[in-house]
Amino acid sequence: MEIKARETEEEFNSVLGRIGKIFYSKLGCGNARKYMIGLLGTSERKNGWQLSEYMGEGNPYKLQQFISKGSYSADDLRNEVRGMCQKT
Numbered sequence: 210m211e212i213k214a215r216e217t218e219e220e221f222n223s224v225l226g227r228i229g230k231i232f233y234s235k236l237g238c239g240n241a242r243k244y245m246i247g248l249l250g251t252s253e254r255k256n257g258w259q260l261s262e263y264m265g266e267g268n269p270y271k272l273q274q275f276i277s278k279g280s281y282s283a284d285d286l287r288n289e290v291r292g293m294c295q296k297t
Contacts, residue, residue: 221245228289233280240275247272 225242232238247260257269266272 221249224293227293228286231281231285231289237275237279237281240271240279241281244272244275 225238225245228241229238232241243264244260247264248255250260250263252259252263257272261267261269261272264272
């Protein structure tokens with residue numbers, strides 16, 4: 210099965226559009242986007258330092274801040290992702 214870059218990007222943007230409303234600010238949504246790209250990226254290990262480097266950050270503090278103190282509803286995010294998984 211061949212995955213085309215354009216289709217993948219469209220699907221990624223669709224997912225981000227669905228979960229973007231859960232984040233209470235544009236900054237939070239942008240950080241979520243960067244975090245997801247880092248998780249899907251080519252970094253061998255997905256720890257804070259390596260994800261941050263992949264995301265173009267000098268240190269993991271911004272990422273850690275987003276994960277631990279970001280303004281979003283974890284319950285709403287979980288429910289949205291569950292809904293997406295059940296439709297496939």
